[in-house]
Amino acid sequence: MLMYILLGLINYNPASGYELKQIIDRSTGYFWHAHHSQIYTTLRRMEDKGLVISTLEESDGRERRVYDITDKGRSDFEAWLESPMTTIGQYKEELLVRVFFSGSRDIEDVLAELQMQRALRARRLEEYKARRMQETYAKHASNELDIELWQATLDFGIKHEAMYLDWLDEVIARLQTKRHS
Amino acid sequence: MLMYILLGLINYNPASGYELKQIIDRSTGYFWHAHHSQIYTTLRRMEDKGLVISTLEESDGRERRVYDITDKGRSDFEAWLESPMTTIGQYKEELLVRVFFSGSRDIEDVLAELQMQRALRARRLEEYKARRMQETYAKHASNELDIELWQATLDFGIKHEAMYLDWLDEVIARLQTKRHS
DNA sequence: GCCAACATGTAACTAGTTACATGATTAC
């Protein structure tokens, strides 16, 4: 998956691993993140496959390995984009695993954990709301639909966090009534 | 992560890999799934670490390798449960990656893909709603809080799918107004 | 006889995480 993200981003503009990491952190990061180590190794693998080519640029003492997409890379990316998803993506949520098994825990500990998660989620929701995608990424926009769709992914993030907060509030409220059982 | 799920389930009741796969599919499956191959290999690794012990049971021609938790397994599991999460779990959603990069696609293709996803999500939402956790898993319940929390994870699934459908409907509606641009 | 369900595994691979490791430049 990361491979297609890198391909897609390089397709907008050639970039170095470092830059790609930053772009991911500020754009696809909340629905698909990656560590720099994975980005660098994946780029190398992609070059081996002929999907991208790199050139080592030197300005002053700093070195940057800049990756550009090849024709093969572009056609692979387009083939991926044109073959629609026919299944539901799998959801993995560690907190739910913890909640599922928390029946034997001290209810106050569970409440404290959920309240901390609530605070983290609330902060993230505010970040997403504050961030209007246009100003950050509109510069890359090749067409109007791009902006619409980037906005849509950000809206998803906002809805997701709002739903999560909502759920946390409900669970917290329900546990509070059970406190002295 | 899977290790703790297996430990937690075996802690309720000794079970074979096959049974654990089935339990996961019907309980934690929508927030943490696993293939049978991973379950079998993880159980073996857990046995090497002394967290579980297996015994090979034979009834008729069928063989079942039944795993039970050890004292070390129980204390590792409890230590994990008692150390609260202090970060937000990472969300990975392939469809959002696809949407993010779909600006160059034929809008009708994007709409068709989103509508298919809508149908899949709607079906899943109905499954979750129909499934009342009590009837399926209450048998394992060691206390009242367990039932409350299992119900809470199911409620999360329902809320999540409802939010997702809502978002899909919004994006679809927005794209439909762009159709002949 | 055949198919579904029971039951368990290995092999090969891709993906992802965590830690280690290095070195330059710029602003204070």
Added chain:
DNA sequence: GTAATCATGTAACTAGTTACATGTTGGC
């Protein structure tokens, strides 16, 4: 000088996926 940012990588490991592989029992 020292901390932050720029910039790139490797190593060791854990996790997860896909495909291959095998054999039984019970119902139709």
